[in-house]
Amino acid sequence: MSKNEILLIYDKECPACDYYCQLVRIRESVGVLKLIDARDNSDVLAEITELGLDIDQGMVLKMEGEVYYAADAIHVLALISSRSGVFNRMNYWMFKSQYLSTICYPALRFFRNMLLKILAKTKINNLNINDNSRF
Template identity: 65%
Template sequence: MNNTKQLVLVYDKECPACDNYCRLVRIRADIGELVLWDAREPGPIMDEITALGWDIDQGMVLKLEQQLYYGSDAIHMLSLLSSRSGVFNRLNYWLFKSKRLSHWLYPLLRSLRNLLLKILGKTKINNLGLSNNHRF
């Protein structure tokens, strides 16, 4: 019997930092398979995130079975589920295994992401339909 689960990680694929992070993070094989979902693509998972009132521009979302984790909680949970193989995954674990440190670091990383998108001329996803004064 196979007890592995499918985990879905929803993030902005057009953000190079987000894309690299999501492609490098490895989930332990006994946990399940990590599926990457581009938040710019419509679908049931984006409908679910939007219905919760979560602004995908303010945080990635990890879905594990029926439980959703947003922003710093998502990156914290990813660190706990990740393998410890390779330098990146060990560093990811040590940085984000603490919920307190994750809550402190995540807003800084989000600000750097927003700056990077602005420099690259990319628009926000705007899944909540926020007015233009909430854009860059």
């Protein structure tokens, strides 16, 4: 990972997650956003697993050696995002507040999990959790 490379690890099989990640743009002065499918077995997923982060319950943003998870990831993305385009302006205004990000993220995760259940998508289960009640 280069110094200005920012990694966003998410479930590419989730249409909502993929749509969000494809649309989000960060300011060029911050770095280059690299999207990583959490379903690919990668070193960064192994690192996330080692940290005990359940990728099924939140996306991960890795930037400048720091790891941001779930609501924190979407909040930091909003702060470093470009303000160009309607989507990115809305993303900034909605998630620039840590408080609002923390309040909204569980609802977003709930709808994501329901969407995956409707689409019959399997969990990534990077922590090998046998809890079926999350969907």
